[in-house]
Amino acid sequence: MKRAAALAALAVSILVAPHALAASPFARWAAVIVSGDDQAAHVDAPTEAFDNARRDVARALEALGFSPANIAEFSVEPDRHPDTHPGPADLAAIGRGLSRLAAQAPDGCLFYLTSHGSPDGAVLGERLIAPRTLARVIGAACGGRPTVVVISACFSGVFVPPLEGPDRLVLTAARRDRSSFGCGESDKYPFFDGCILESLPASADFVALAIRARACVARREREEGMSPPSEPQTFIDPRFHSPRFTTPG
Numbered sequence: 001m002k003r004a005a006a007l008a009a010l011a012v013s014i015l016v017a018p019h020a021l022a023a024s025p026f027a028r029w030a031a032v033i034v035s036g037d038d039q040a041a042h043v044d045a046p047t048e049a050f051d052n053a054r055r056d057v058a059r060a061l062e063a064l065g066f067s068p069a070n071i072a073e074f075s076v077e078p079d080r081h082p083d084t085h086p087g088p089a090d091l092a093a094i095g096r097g098l099s100r101l102a103a104q105a106p107d108g109c110l111f112y113l114t115s116h117g118s119p120d121g122a123v124l125g126e127r128l129i130a131p132r133t134l135a136r137v138i139g140a141a142c143g144g145r146p147t148v149v150v151i152s153a154c155f156s157g158v159f160v161p162p163l164e165g166p167d168r169l170v171l172t173a174a175r176r177d178r179s180s181f182g183c184g185e186s187d188k189y190p191f192f193d194g195c196i197l198e199s200l201p202a203s204a205d206f207v208a209l210a211i212r213a214r215a216c217v218a219r220r221e222r223e224e225g226m227s228p229p230s231e232p233q234t235f236i237d238p239r240f241h242s243p244r245f246t247t248p249g
Contacts, residue, residue: 024065025243029108030101030142031066033058034074034089036115036124036153040185047185051075053114053152053193055084060200061110065246070105072097076125089125091137098141108243109142110150114193116183117153119176135162146240148206152192154179157233168237171210173217174230180217181226191220192232205242210234 035054040047058073074094075086087093102109113122113134121128138149149170151159157176164170173180173192182191189197195216196209203209214232221229 024067024246026061026065026108027067027070028105029066029070029110030098030105031058031061031071031110031112032074032094032098032101033061033071033112034094034114034124035086036076036089036113036122036129038075038077038080039116040187041116041183045185047183047187049183049187049190049193050114051077051081053189053197054086054112055081056189056197057112057114057193058084060197064200066110067105070101072101091124091127091129091133095137095141098137102141102143102145106145108146108148109138110148111138111142112150112152114152114190117151117155117174117180119155119158121158122151122153122156131159131162134159138163139165146242148242150196152180152190152196154183154230156180157231160233160235164235164237166237167239168235169206169210169240169242170233170235171213172233175233178228178230180230180232181221181224191217191226192230195220200245203245205244207236207240207242209245210236 033054035050038046054073058071073086074089076089078086078088116123121130144166146167149163152173156172156174160170180192195213199209199212199216203212217232
């Protein structure tokens with residue numbers, strides 16, 4: 001009798017699991033998370049801050065209901081992170097990965113880059129990726145579907161105008177003329193990435209996440225005496241409608 005009950009429960013779980021995933025509003029969203037550098041700010045030393053953020057943002061997206069099959073991670077040192085199997089943080093590879101995932105997950109796109117930055121763009125390995133170049137890559141893969149773009153880097157506000165568009169939400173770690181913080185040798189995450197992860201459980205959707213993350217960054221910068229404030233930037237197209245998160249609030 002107990003064996004029969006156990007087999008019945010197993011059968012139900014097999015039937016229910018795919019349905020539960022399909023019920024997630026993010027089950028058919030594509031997500032690419034990129035760590036673009038592995039060097040600490042201001043010192044010639046490595047940092048795990050960017051890769052820590054890449055890894056934990058990807059896990060947080062899974063918790064929101066993104067399918068692991070629709071998430072791809074990229075790192076400048078992929079061989080150092082065999083636990084998460086990231087691809088190489090090369091622009092061509094990233095573009096191919098985003099296009100492939102967008103083709104199999106047509107409901108929406110999320111692109112997340114955490115790295116160092118400059119007024120000309122963000123570091124991607126040995127090169128800078130310019131805002132208009134990234135806009136072309138995302139546009140080619142995601143088209144007009146709902147798209148969230150997060151750029152965590154100094155001066156990342158320069159990405160906002162090229163990335164603006166229909167059904168888009170763009171969130172950056174700083175103004176176009178400001179640094180962001182937390183990229184040192186001993187930092188677990190950059191401030192902005194840490195605030196994204198901290199704010200997710202209490203946020204209802206991506207719009208609420210943007211508001212909470214900005215407030216979190218401002219609070220942490222005040223507490224740690226960082227100046228001038230980075231002032232994260234947000235663009236939200238009026239047509240953008242974020243699905244609600246399924247994390248406990």
